[in-house]
Amino acid sequence: MNANTYAFLVHNENDWNDFEPFLREAQTAGLTTWAYLVPPTECPGVDDTCSTYLPHKKDYLAWARAIGALADEYAVLKAWAMDDFYYNRAFFTPAYTGQIRAAAGIDFYPVVYVHQLTEAFTISYANVMDSLILPFNDSPNRNTVWTGSLRGHLDTAVALLAAKSKKLLLMPYAATLSATTVTPDVGYVRTVTAVGIEYVKAGKIAGVVQYALPLTPDLPQAGDVSFAHTGRGGLVFTVHSNTDTQAGDFAAASTAVRLDPGSTSCSMVLWHQDNWGDNTPGYHMKQALIGGTKVWERDIASEGTDWYTSSPRDLTPYLTNGVGTLMLRLYEAKGVANYRVLVRFDDIRLTGCHIANPDFETTGGWTMTRGNGPVFGGTHISDPVYSTTVHSTVAALYTT
The missing domain is CATH 2.60.120 (Jelly Rolls)
Incomplete structure (x- = not known):
């Protein structure tokens, strides 16, 4: 699909065990790879302990060191990302974020929505992140059908980050987003991605990363239904x-x-x-x-x-x-x-x-x-x- 990077999600029990074998293949293929972790609000386990988020559970400093060790061995591992970062900022304080970023020794990309990306947040976290992943879901309205607000969201985020010499990566939703009524169709993904590439070519953002774009052929979109009287x-x-x-x-x-x-x-x-x-x-x-x-x-x-x-x-x-x-x-x-x-x-x-x-x-x-x-x-x-x-x-x- 002409992509040059793969974001490897570490979430389920065996994901970390699969990560190094994947890195070996990615190294051979020359495929840039990120580790994509989930925060305490999403990690598997009970009582907010991340008890089954293996192997390092809620110790993100240990996660960072382990990622850094793999990056020393596999040059294609160039960054790591943290999902739903803003919702977990009480845990990921600027000081703690700086520690885990330094421990990994590679780029750190927090995931933040546009309504969360305030001047105060940018000032607090600019020095402890390298780029920012900005998912687009018409935030704060949360849907994957309306695209008219995309350029305004990008312009707002670009301006805030540029003040601290940072850029963002746009994340279109290529898979069904929870708590939405209409699933993203091909036209939606095409529109959001095309705008993102336009901003990349203009030098305004750093890249476009698809959210859970399916890689198994010939499948329908998860949860999709037809809204047509006739046709599709x-x-x-x-x-x-x-x-x-x-x-x-x-x-x-x-x-x-x-x-x-x-x-x-x-x-x-x-x-x-x-x-x-x-x-x-x-x-x-x-x-x-x-x-x-x-x-x-x-x-x-x-x-x-x-x-x-x-x-x-x-x-x-x-x-x-x-x-x-x-x-x-x-x-x-x-x-x-x-x-x-x-x-x-x-x-x-x-x-x-x-x-x-x-x-x-x-x-x-x-x-x-x-x-x-x-x-x-x-x-x-x-x-x-x-x-x-x-x-x-x-x-x-x-x-x-």
Whole structure:
């Protein structure tokens, strides 16, 4: 896949025993390798003792020395990383982090999300880290469907780290992230990775590292489901459970609608679906707008959980010189605190007019916007051989 580095996760009981044999092979292949450790909040064991995190349990100074000894023997071992570093900063104080970094004698990369990367954190830890791994999950909204915030996150992080002459490595989620509603599809990984490579080429970040990109061919994405009415692609909007929204929040997808040559009228039928059923109305609204005018609306609580079609909607009065902007969105009529919803659109049928990608079988043709963070959406295309497709997709991007 044109990668030059492998991050070897040390988590399960036998991982450390497998690490040196892997390093022997990596040395022969010339493959740069990192040791990727987990912190006390993730390590196996009981009572926060890391009792089965073998061989060194919660003694990260011993882990560091062992990693350093392997690095002395295998030149390809050039760095080690610590997952969920920020959540464990009470344990990994700047002083202790400096000790373990010095004991290993190779680069140290903490994993920190953008909402955790403050000026105070950077000042405290810049001298005891070499680069920083920045996972992208639309933090703090935690999803793997929305990519519109990526450049802003990178620009913020780059500026903070540049003040201390440090860089970051962007981590796209190529595998399913826990506590999310929509799994990452190939289009999501492609978009995040491509932006990362753009920033690498511009000299702004140090690299791109995929989170758990699958290496076994011809497998679907773990936990993936189809959001399509037909085919494999659909437009999906979601609000997580235990999430606060406000009236007026929304996420939307927009595209241009145009009259067909010789046509004087335009009508539309939508296929739509949601996961809620017919109760607790008045909160989440499925909507279609033309040029900012609402032409169709359904409360998610007004119907069951099947796929439904709208009645035909005449869009002609809302077009200007035969052209208009169609927007599909999930809109918050009232704020919620714990009201999870999953809304899907697919198979838009137009008569006398046309749009790009009406079946959402590709990722193009639509522009995503949102009115606030807790509501988000995007096109999702399921793939029965996701592992193969995403591997080749990343490989093509890495050649750049």
